[in-house]
Amino acid sequence: MIRVLPNVLTASELQAVRELLPQVRFGDGRITNPDSSVKQNLQAPQEDPANARIAQIAREALVRYADVRTFAHPRSMARTTVVRYEPGMNYGWHVDEAMFPSTPPMRSDLSCTVFLNSPADYDGGELTIQLGAQELSYKLEAGSAILYPSTTIHRVSPVTRGVRLAAITWLQSWVADSNQRELLVQIEEARALAASGGDPARLQVLLESLRTNLFRMWADT
Ligand SMILES: O=C(O)CCC(=O)C(=O)O
Ligand SMILES: [Fe+2]
Numbered sequence: 273m274i275r276v277l278p279n280v281l282t283a284s285e286l287q288a289v290r291e292l293l294p295q296v297r298f299g300d301g302r303i304t305n306p307d308s309s310v311k312q313n314l315q316a317p318q319e320d321p322a323n324a325r326i327a328q329i330a331r332e333a334l335v336r337y338a339d340v341r342t343f344a345h346p347r348s349m350a351r352t353t354v355v356r357y358e359p360g361m362n363y364g365w366h367v368d369e370a371m372f373p374s375t376p377p378m379r380s381d382l383s384c385t386v387f388l389n390s391p392a393d394y395d396g397g398e399l400t401i402q403l404g405a406q407e408l409s410y411k412l413e414a415g416s417a418i419l420y421p422s423t424t425i426h427r428v429s430p431v432t433r434g435v436r437l438a439a440i441t442w443l444q445s446w447v448a449d450s451n452q453r454e455l456l457v458q459i460e461e462a463r464a465l466a467a468s469g470g471d472p473a474r475l476q477v478l479l480e481s482l483r484t485n486l487f488r489m490w491a492d493t
């Protein structure tokens with residue numbers, strides 16, 4: 273399941289990020305993926321002070337964002353890194369690493385991109401995610417983010433004009449299984465609908481989905 277998170281960064285956080293971005297000293301993105309033959313971008317070293325400040329702003333914004341809690345049930349979040357794609361740069365089809373060598377090591381369940389500049393600033397640079405035979409492409413407004421399963425094959429298509437800037441991170445969830453996470457998301461939606469007296473037809477279909485899918489999960493065959 274993929275979730276777009278509009279306006280993760282407030283206007284003042286976005287302004288702070290805009291002032292910090294020119295101070296980031298980018299290096300070759302392959303520093304963290306030396307064996308990759310498809311990664312062709314620029315990436316801030318972890319120790320870069322402007323990267324660290326942007327990372328902190330992005331993390332705090334993600335942690336306080338209610339949909340991140342509902343959708344991801346986050347247990348831990350990996351390092352956050354600012355990436356930069358100039359014309360000709362791209363990150364070809366790949367799957368993200370399963371484990372990050374943090375202390376303690378963490379498993380990536382969800383990948384996250386926080387878009388840091390306007391889609392009008394560049395051509396190309398879509399984040400495209402494969403779901404079966406379908407491809408879904410995203411190019412979000414500055415300050416908005418996307419969460420998607422780290423199990424998916426995805427890419428950043430070549431930038432053909434301008435510069436694409438984003439902050440990327442990964443989350444480990446308390447609930448490893450994405451089908452189980454999906455049921456918790458539906459329970460939360462049903463709870464919120466019941467509390468607000470919202471659309472009864474939607475509440476009905478959510479409850480049907482929960483009953484049917486829990487039965488499917490628990491039925492002995
Ligand atoms: O820049 C992005 O939106 C995601 C890049 C990516 O797939 C990665 O760094 O693993
Ligand atoms: Fe990736």
